[in-house]
Amino acid sequence: MSQFHSIVSRRDFMKGLGLVGAGVGAAGAANPVFHDIDEIASSSSSLQHNPWWVKDVDQPTTPIDWDVLKPGRVAYVGTGMFGGMGPDVLKYSRAETQKLMINYLKSEDPNWQPGANLLGVKSASTDPEYPDFAGDIKDNALATGSALLTAGVFPMEVIMATGGKYFSLTDHPEGWREVPYITQRGGTKWQGSPEEALKVVRAAARFYGFDDVQAIPVDEKFLKVMWGTKQMIISNAPTTFEFGDVDDFVCTPAVNPTNITIPNKCKWYLNFTCRQPGEVTRHAQSTTQNAAQTYSYANWIKTFKHVQDFLWGLGYISLDNIHGRFIPTGFTGTMCGAGELSRWSGILTPKYGNMTRVVHGVLTDLPLAETSPVDFGARKFCETCGICADSCPQGAIQQGEATWDARYAWENSGYLGWRNDLTLCNHCPVCQGVCPFNAFDKSGIHEIIKSTISTTSLFNGFFRSMDKTFHYGRKPAAEWWDDPNQPVWGMDTTV
Ligand code: SF4
Ligand code: SF4
Numbered sequence: 001m002s003q004f005h006s007i008v009s010r011r012d013f014m015k016g017l018g019l020v021g022a023g024v025g026a027a028g029a030a031n032p033v034f035h036d037i038d039e040i041a042s043s044s045s046s047l048q049h050n051p052w053w054v055k056d057v058d059q060p061t062t063p064i065d066w067d068v069l070k071p072g073r074v075a076y077v078g079t080g081m082f083g084g085m086g087p088d089v090l091k092y093s094r095a096e097t098q099k100l101m102i103n104y105l106k107s108e109d110p111n112w113q114p115g116a117n118l119l120g121v122k123s124a125s126t127d128p129e130y131p132d133f134a135g136d137i138k139d140n141a142l143a144t145g146s147a148l149l150t151a152g153v154f155p156m157e158v159i160m161a162t163g164g165k166y167f168s169l170t171d172h173p174e175g176w177r178e179v180p181y182i183t184q185r186g187g188t189k190w191q192g193s194p195e196e197a198l199k200v201v202r203a204a205a206r207f208y209g210f211d212d213v214q215a216i217p218v219d220e221k222f223l224k225v226m227w228g229t230k231q232m233i234i235s236n237a238p239t240t241f242e243f244g245d246v247d248d249f250v251c252t253p254a255v256n257p258t259n260i261t262i263p264n265k266c267k268w269y270l271n272f273t274c275r276q277p278g279e280v281t282r283h284a285q286s287t288t289q290n291a292a293q294t295y296s297y298a299n300w301i302k303t304f305k306h307v308q309d310f311l312w313g314l315g316y317i318s319l320d321n322i323h324g325r326f327i328p329t330g331f332t333g334t335m336c337g338a339g340e341l342s343r344w345s346g347i348l349t350p351k352y353g354n355m356t357r358v359v360h361g362v363l364t365d366l367p368l369a370e371t372s373p374v375d376f377g378a379r380k381f382c383e384t385c386g387i388c389a390d391s392c393p394q395g396a397i398q399q400g401e402a403t404w405d406a407r408y409a410w411e412n413s414g415y416l417g418w419r420n421d422l423t424l425c426n427h428c429p430v431c432q433g434v435c436p437f438n439a440f441d442k443s444g445i446h447e448i449i450k451s452t453i454s455t456t457s458l459f460n461g462f463f464r465s466m467d468k469t470f471h472y473g474r475k476p477a478a479e480w481w482d483d484p485n486q487p488v489w490g491m492d493t494t495v
Contacts, residue, residue, distance in 0.1 A: 277490025
């Protein structure tokens, strides 16, 4: 950011926008959203705690053709965004993928060395001939130190001790329910308004480690996008979902179910945003995955289970949507206003860009205030930007204009957007490291840029060039170790 100041002063920048002497709020005044304080207080933005320049909208910025979307679709593996990966996965061999990644890393740093391999790290390649690498020994150690409980998977010793019956924290989609139900403990179910419920859950979710919460109803639109059958990345068999007149989830078998009956009373989807350590991601020099991802994959699944047991403690039930278990998370994140669907094909959040792992949620019978889709100019920015697509070492991110086309049976043609080719993506995640929305500089100028982007697309090309010219994206790995004041858990939670 200092480079930006050296070239364009804050005053010059504001002058360029015609806002000198007017203050930051004037950028929003050019396109007013709220008319008075009551309107702001009653908006879903106040429930979502978004910055002031994020607008609530009736329809998401991604156009959706509801007539094309059909319920009961089948997905085999992969979370997808509006889609999910099919059975005929991965176009490149592991060797080809590794070659592309190593070439990319060497194009950033000609001195990059693979170092020790990551065999044994749960999220890494299990192919002994083409394992993953994390470069320098310190980065390698950071990655291997993050492996415990990644994707919720128990240590092998524990899996073996249970004869393979228990595999992961995701074994119980309804939560682990560490204590008996509230009435069995002499209490009664918590009661409150839907707005209070969202507030209470938000406080608890933030305590456990998520960021914001949003909610949408389980309505006709939701059911059109929900999977009928889905196989999760870490499962051996697909799970079938149905609704029924039952009091609690009926999971068959009880552990790692392949059939789940959802009580009809579960009419709300509670969405969480979970941040990923931004600076570690930006400095990652690994062939796939890295410490920020593996650590987040361990934390967010555990955090989910804490929130589910919190809901259980209130007297309510929930079903986790970990790994997009029953609905694509691009849809839920878009509809509840966690962010906008982007070229990267995931949710771009107003506060942290795409530096989230994850934007997932739970289905619950706790009545929740509904939040709205948002518009902060992200989709519009993606139209001009395309940095992620240009940078992707595997060529997985769609270039050019957004389309309605579904290229594979498991993709969805019901929306006008960009699709990540999940037969190519190796989860590296260069796209997260380069996205200009992930700039966390607290000098204030990024807030101004974001508020400008939300107001006008006039400067999008300039901001895109600025990001490329000043290399705000990915950084050399060694730099991360030089900062003695890295925030706890790699994230500045005051931002
Ligand atoms: S889409 Fe992102 S994570 Fe996937 S290969 Fe491309 S840059 Fe890597
Ligand atoms: S890198 Fe650019 S095009 Fe890609 S998601 Fe971020 S803003 Fe959109």
